[in-house]
Amino acid sequence: MASDNEQIYTKILSFIHSEIQDKSVEFDMDTPIAAVKIDSIDVIHVVFKVEEEFETTIDLPQDSKFDTVGDFVRALAAFIPAAGQA
Amino acid sequence: MASPWVEITGRGVVSCAGLDVAAFQNAILAGEGHIKPFDENGRELNLPPEFMAGLKLRFTRGAPVIGFDPTQHFEPRVLAGLDRFSQFAAVAARQAWKEAGFDVAPPVADRIAVIVGTANAGNESVGQGWQRILLEGRKPVPLTIPMTMASGASSRIARETGAHGPVFATSSACASAAHAILMGVMMLRSGLADVALVGGSDACYDFGYLRAWDALRVVTTDICRPFSKGRLGMSIGEGAAMFVLETTDHARARGAPALARLAGGGMTSDAGDLTTPDGRGMVRALHAALRDSGLTPERIGYINAHGTGTQINDRLEAQAIREVFGAATDKLPVSTIKSSIGHAMGASGALELVAAIATLESGIAPPTLNYLEPDPDCPIDAIPEGPRKVNPEAVLSNSFAFGGLNVTLALTRADVNL
Numbered sequence: 180m181a182s183d184n185e186q187i188y189t190k191i192l193s194f195i196h197s198e199i200q201d202k203s204v205e206f207d208m209d210t211p212i213a214a215v216k217i218d219s220i221d222v223i224h225v226v227f228k229v230e231e232e233f234e235t236t237i238d239l240p241q242d243s244k245f246d247t248v249g250d251f252v253r254a255l256a257a258f259i260p261a262a263g264q265a
Numbered sequence: 266m267a268s269p270w271v272e273i274t275g276r277g278v279v280s281c282a283g284l285d286v287a288a289f290q291n292a293i294l295a296g297e298g299h300i301k302p303f304d305e306n307g308r309e310l311n312l313p314p315e316f317m318a319g320l321k322l323r324f325t326r327g328a329p330v331i332g333f334d335p336t337q338h339f340e341p342r343v344l345a346g347l348d349r350f351s352q353f354a355a356v357a358a359r360q361a362w363k364e365a366g367f368d369v370a371p372p373v374a375d376r377i378a379v380i381v382g383t384a385n386a387g388n389e390s391v392g393q394g395w396q397r398i399l400l401e402g403r404k405p406v407p408l409t410i411p412m413t414m415a416s417g418a419s420s421r422i423a424r425e426t427g428a429h430g431p432v433f434a435t436s437s438a439c440a441s442a443a444h445a446i447l448m449g450v451m452m453l454r455s456g457l458a459d460v461a462l463v464g465g466s467d468a469c470y471d472f473g474y475l476r477a478w479d480a481l482r483v484v485t486t487d488i489c490r491p492f493s494k495g496r497l498g499m500s501i502g503e504g505a506a507m508f509v510l511e512t513t514d515h516a517r518a519r520g521a522p523a524l525a526r527l528a529g530g531g532m533t534s535d536a537g538d539l540t541t542p543d544g545r546g547m548v549r550a551l552h553a554a555l556r557d558s559g560l561t562p563e564r565i566g567y568i569n570a571h572g573t574g575t576q577i578n579d580r581l582e583a584q585a586i587r588e589v590f591g592a593a594t595d596k597l598p599v600s601t602i603k604s605s606i607g608h609a610m611g612a613s614g615a616l617e618l619v620a621a622i623a624t625l626e627s628g629i630a631p632p633t634l635n636y637l638e639p640d641p642d643c644p645i646d647a648i649p650e651g652p653r654k655v656n657p658e659a660v661l662s663n664s665f666a667f668g669g670l671n672v673t674l675a676l677t678r679a680d681v682n683l
Contacts, residue, residue: 200342220408224345227407 187259189234191252194222208249215248224241228254233259269559269670270683271453272516273676275367275398275509277360277464278619279353281328281502282606284362289616290623296652299330299606300500322475324484328502328607344409347421348387351499353505353612354418354466355425356434361462362426365509366521368564377428377633378458379419380448381507382441384611384666385474386434387413392471418466422507430458439571441465441611442506443664443672447530449510456523459515465615466505475501476481481540489604489634491572492579494640495539499573502607506615514575523567523679525622528659529558535669542665544576547585550671554661558675559683562590565597565675567630569621571665572601572647573608582665583643598655600648604634614664618674621662625678628656 181217188208196202198221206215226237237258245251271678278285282292282301292299303326335344335352349354358379362368364461390412394405411417415434423432435444442465449461469475477502478484485498516523531553535546555562571582587594609616624630629652636649659677666672 198342220346223407227404230404 184256187256187261188252189196190232191225191229191255192248194225198224206248208247208252210248211224212245212248212251229255229259233261235259270455270513270526270528271450272511272513272515272521273364273508273525273527273622274511274521275365276524276619277357277364277507278504278616279330279333279357280504280506280606280609280616284333286364286619289619291404293602293620293631294623294627294629294652296634297350297605298634302317303328309465315588322479323480324486324500324501327470328500330504336470338374341524345406346411348390348412348417348679349465349468350383350385350387350389350505351412351418351421352561353468354464354507355421357464357466357505357507358422358462359425361507363507364388367426367427367460367509369550370519371427372460372515374427374429375464376430377426378430378449378452378461379426379432380435380445380461380463381418381422382435382437382443382445382499382611382614383415383418383467384436384438385467385469386415387417388474389471390466392473405550410561422462426462426471428462434657437670438666438668439608439610440664440666440670440672441614443614443662443674444532446508446527446614446674447532447672450527450529453510453512454655459512459538461510462507463510464505464507465612467503467610467612468504469501469610484608485574488635489574490635490637491570491574491601491604491609492583492640492643492645493636493649494638496574496579496640498575502603502609503612504517504606504609504616505612506619508615508618510578525625526677526681527662528677528683529677530554530672530674531557533671535671537669540667542581543669544581544585544667546671547582547663547665548564548588550663550665550673551589551661554673554675555641560675560677561660562593564659565590565661567624567626567655567660568597568599569617569660569662570599570601571663572603574603578665580642582663583645587644594645597646598630598648598653599645600631600633602631605631614662614672614674615617617662617664621660621676625657625676628654631654652654
């Protein structure tokens, strides 16, 4: 399960990288989300890609706030049936 | 009081007859035909291959924009929010902005208006959304809603040019661009703006849209033959054209040369049928354009007609012109480029304005292509033989839309005064 989660997290991180405007930003699960400069449109596209890739529906609360990239990634992964609960 | 005439100082084009002004003008003035059988257009029709065979259209010709690669103009991140009609409009606007010299020295942001006419708005994105939902069992792409907004093109152009003044879309079917252009004139005359980026854009090669036109039985199964005996209807085009309009004071103050002068125009409504025009509305639009511009009928040396190629439009338009110009109609050349580039819907009035400017600059009027023989119901000189030297100082351009919405624009050479 842990390796499944790792694969899902890696995939979601790659989606984030493909959407953000500044491709020079390096980040991992521990990076503060503010440092990635992900805007609302980027978030919409990342959510969409995760939904398409994993055939799921993501329903994040409107007021969701994340401190780190990992918080965001784990919140998305929680909607993926194949992912174990972290 | 500001001068009622305004200056056209920039223009841009995305069309089936070329992806810039020079290519478009050369094609139009040479009388080239760009309505082609669909199989010649092949995959460029922008339709999924599986739909090509299943289209089941009665008509087999059209004039889509070929060779327009959006990835050459927009980053993927931007493209994800732009319908094809917005892409066309933004690229045409960049050309116009550059020709006006504003890419180097932009005007005051608060004094720029952007008005783009569109009949279809983001029709293609709607069609692709349905395709994903119903045929592929997927979700529509996340930016479908902003992509379908009629004002999407105007917002994109405002972002690229930094326009902070009045920015919106006009929609009046096939008069959408002409309304946008005349709205720009009114903005400048009223003092609400110094510079107006105006024009029209429509993308038409979505399979559902083509099927819908087929159901209306207005598109010819032959080829578009405006004002000719034997005409059977229109052919579908698409594209965009945009213009920079400026007050005379603004253009002169910065030493910008005018391409032509937009003297004014007339806007009328038939208050009538949704698809059957009323010639009286056309007559009133022509009269209104002459009155607004201050041009007398004797000064009009050419008319760029709406000329769709349908039985009723061409008959009523020809008779409206004869009613306004009387016996002088015999010596008044009138042609339409819709048999060259098809009917580009909400963009048609803008593409035709580019053609009208080319006629003022070159003195050459484009021919009405595919003309077989005169129709007594269309008593005008439709320039059937080929391009003709007409040297007009002033011309009119008609846009007469479904729903009985009529616009006539009046323009002159850059060196002509009231």
